[in-house]
Amino acid sequence: MRAGGDFLDLLKAEGYRLPGADLRESAQGGAASLPFQPTEGTTILALRYRDGVLIAGDRRATAGHTVLYDRADKVIDIDAFSVMAISGSPAMAYEIARILEHTFQYHRRRQLQEMSLAAKLRRLSLLIRDNLPMAMQGIGPVIPIFATYDRLDSRGKIFFYDVLGAQFESADFSTTGSGAAAIRGAMYYNNQWGERPFAELGRSESLGMALRLLHTAAEYDAATGRYERDAGVAPTVKTISADGLRTVTEEELRASHERHIARADGTGDAEG
């Protein structure tokens, strides 16, 4: 009788192996490791606003200099109060997100209680650590942002990880991916000396801020996709508050773009 109720243990007992497990063996067998060069073609950002957390990501997926796909969802619902935003290898990131989602659900159903936030963070940390062989060979690093609303603490929380699974909590904001370098300073500046810090922004203002930051990242990072309104390719933006997780609709995104970006750079007039 298994009492622990850990979903990954159950999967392993059924024969499941994380993709990295095979690579670990081949590396031990003498196969040469590739240089560790994480491919992080994306921009993900999260900020704590007045009601909780807003998390946003562009939709572009790249392989080297090629745009592979322009409708990738990189902000993934994990449960009613949590999302994981991915940068790094999509295959491994989606697998980790899927395991994580099932792990939380499985725990709730089997143990008859929600998993604590500390345990959720620990599970993600362990999954990232289990992925180390893939990361070390340069083909599967995953560096996510985990955003959630802590109902016990009544506030949104943002956590980011390194490739070894170490977990850190961001006080106000976090960004990851290849476009992060282009906007990290802007986020700091806006939070520190903008009209108001992020924590005092309402939902609409923080959405406008996120769209501006993604727009800025796309300006300087070729691996970050723009909001292509003509093609209907909008960034993924979600908010998590005491009321739960909500995906920002395309109508809201269009209106926010019109208000916060088009006017500023003059690109939106034609599209109204």
Add this chain to the structure above:
Amino acid sequence: MMLDEPYRWAEAVANRREYIEDQLRGGSPVVGLAYRDGALLLTLGQGQQKVFEVYDRIGMAALGHPADVEKLRQSAVDLASVIGFNYSEQDVNLQQIVHFGLGPAVKTAFDEVFRSPYIVRVLMLELDGSEKGAVFYTVDYDGAFQKYEGRGVVGEIPEADGLMRSYLPETGRFNLRNALKAALEAWAAGRFVGTLDEVPQEPSELERLAGEADLQAILKTALESAAVEAVVFDRSGADKRRCRVLGNREIQPVIKPYR
């Protein structure tokens, strides 16, 4: 005892049947019913949780030994979760869980007379599993399972099931409040059968006795020491999480007449 002799084995199984049915006596019946916006599982209990979420659209309720209920519940959750991960959430259905999981496991334990059997009667629910809004399966202590559409019950003795079902509407057009009322009546009918010293084998005779019984008084007495435990699988929910435990706000108006 020489169990390799067929007669002895049959005798041992009969003894187990008698023992289990005796143990199940006094258990709180369980009722399941499709209604307009989803499906409901209901029982009355004294604190021990008896109605559970197994997967997105699958629920379980049972009467019997708590440890046995727990073992079967965990098996069902494990099986559903692995199928959901390896295939997809849409590929998880009740037929797999009952036919390949619970049914054979309970049957094996029942047949092996040196092992302790599962002292349980289980009712499983799958939202939208049929045109009638939900599919129900009963799994008995001997591993026998049976599929029902739109409504399902398990009483403390199998003879109660038919009578309980007759108190439930065939189609799930009720709103939640009316579904709760019908489920409570069916529960009371099941409890009534459990109180009989001798249960008539003829269903019509049982129905006649139940018609003469004061089911409202049975409910009133039960509610003095027990609480209604009800879970719905609500298809109108905004996200894929369908399971919701009903709170006092929804239950109190329905049980008020019996207080």
